[in-house]
Amino acid sequence: MNCAEFQKALPEFAEPQRDTALQAHLRSCSDCSLLVSDLDSIVAAAPSLAASEDPNPQIWLQLEAALKNEGLIRQPAAPLLVPPPQEGRGWRLSWALPVAAAVALTIGLLVYRPSTHQNLQSTGKTAVTEPAAAVQTAAATNAGINEDQDLLEVVGTQSPTMRAEYAANLKDVNAYIRDAEDAAKANPDDEQAQESVMNAYEQRSMLYEMAMDRSLP
Amino acid sequence: MTGAIKSQSGRLTEAEAIERAKQGDGEAFEVLYNLHKRRVYSLCLRMTANTAQAEDLTQEAFLQLFRKIGTFRGESAFSTWLHRMAVNVVLMHLRKKGLPVVPLEDTMETDEDTTKKEPGAQDASLAGAVDRLELQRAVEALPPGYRSIFVLHDVEGFEHNEIAEMVGCSIGNSKSQLHKARLKLRDALKKHRAEKAKR
Numbered sequence: 041m042n043c044a045e046f047q048k049a050l051p052e053f054a055e056p057q058r059d060t061a062l063q064a065h066l067r068s069c070s071d072c073s074l075l076v077s078d079l080d081s082i083v084a085a086a087p088s089l090a091a092s093e094d095p096n097p098q099i100w101l102q103l104e105a106a107l108k109n110e111g112l113i114r115q116p117a118a119p120l121l122v123p124p125p126q127e128g129r130g131w132r133l134s135w136a137l138p139v140a141a142a143v144a145l146t147i148g149l150l151v152y153r154p155s156t157h158q159n160l161q162s163t164g165k166t167a168v169t170e171p172a173a174a175v176q177t178a179a180a181t182n183a184g185i186n187e188d189q190d191l192l193e194v195v196g197t198q199s200p201t202m203r204a205e206y207a208a209n210l211k212d213v214n215a216y217i218r219d220a221e222d223a224a225k226a227n228p229d230d231e232q233a234q235e236s237v238m239n240a241y242e243q244r245s246m247l248y249e250m251a252m253d254r255s256l257p
Numbered sequence: 258m259t260g261a262i263k264s265q266s267g268r269l270t271e272a273e274a275i276e277r278a279k280q281g282d283g284e285a286f287e288v289l290y291n292l293h294k295r296r297v298y299s300l301c302l303r304m305t306a307n308t309a310q311a312e313d314l315t316q317e318a319f320l321q322l323f324r325k326i327g328t329f330r331g332e333s334a335f336s337t338w339l340h341r342m343a344v345n346v347v348l349m350h351l352r353k354k355g356l357p358v359v360p361l362e363d364t365m366e367t368d369e370d371t372t373k374k375e376p377g378a379q380d381a382s383l384a385g386a387v388d389r390l391e392l393q394r395a396v397e398a399l400p401p402g403y404r405s406i407f408v409l410h411d412v413e414g415f416e417h418n419e420i421a422e423m424v425g426c427s428i429g430n431s432k433s434q435l436h437k438a439r440l441k442l443r444d445a446l447k448k449h450r451a452e453k454a455k456r
């Protein structure tokens with residue numbers, strides 16, 4: 041075995057020292073044995089790059105705001121950013137079931153129904169009175185828009201028809217989320233309202249899951 | 258809301274935190290985030306070599322995971338799940354940016370890295386340990402496709418079959434590209450050390 045043959049075989053072996061043919065060349069060739077020991081040093085140092093950096097603490101604050109905004113955090117972890125408690129319940133999310141059913145149906149049909157839906161610019165967000173909440177909401181909404189665009193781009197590389205399907209479905213589910221969030225904001229103490237926000241996001245994540253399953257190799 | 262779940266001892270185990278997060282407990286989410294933030298952020302940072310992108314992707318990976326936490330079942334490993342999701346988020350981002358997640362086919366394969374011999378090449382061997390910072394710089398300078406493969410395999414510990422599935426290439430391709438990435442790193446490290454020695 042010469043150096044070229046040795047180096048050609050090298051990628052196959054995590055530990056070339058263990059293969060007898062390679063081992064023989066390795067013993068007789070200082071170039072190749074230096075190469076192998078250098079690569080070993082690199083491989084040995086590589087794990088030190090894992091979990092080696094702390095993210096900016098700001099990231100948690102943004103994430104927390106997004107989780108609250110999406111109704112995933114439903115109890116105050118800190119007194120900050122929590123809206124003052126409101127009096128009066130009695131509000132019921134009577135429309136939630138039909139809407140959820142409609143969205144579920146849409147998703148159910150997604151696979152079979154050829155679509156002519158095209159638009160995806162349904163992303164205007166209703167204004168919120170509280171400034172902090174408004175900022176959070178705007179940030180989260182923008183993130184949502186970008187995310188939707190990302191998803192559609194990936195789906196679009198597979199098929200333009202699927203892209204249109206997902207665009208229409210995202211539009212529906214985003215409208216559902218907006219309604220549910222508005223209702224939950226108006227009635228912060230109503231568990232059903234919070235639940236429907238969860239449901240709405242669950243619907244959305246289902247869409248994402250389906251799209252990812254389709255698009256990822 | 259009454260019946261808020263609060264940790265009593267101050268520290269939640271991961272399993273407890275997952276169950277409480279399902280109930281909407283903000284503290285539990287924070288515990289889960291803190292347990293895994295370094296690993297996820299470092300992965301994003303190594304894969305993109307860009308702090309701002311790594312921050313966005315870290316947030317996105319956790320957000321996607323937390324949205325699905327209700328579907329998480331105890332028997333599967335949470336960290337594996339999160340780790341996979343973070344990789345998918347990063348790969349999707351790279352694809353969207355038009356960056357290769359796997360090195361582009363070398364049509365003009367030259368093998369220059371492996372067979373090129375220079376006078377004094379032996380002296381330029383790395384000779385022993387490689388330190389974290391110099392490796393980090395070399396990894397940042399790798400072309401994106403090579404960087405992904407190297408980070409996924411050598412840094413994060415994914416197997417070739419997992420990488421092949423995630424990035425969409427063959428196992429053989431994953432192996433050969435990893436090897437090339439390591440050779441490129443070796444060259445970069447040698448070059449860097451030679452330059453440092455001159456100074």
Ligand SMILES: [Zn+2]
Pocket residue numbers: 042043044046065069070071072073
């Ligand atoms: Zn040799």
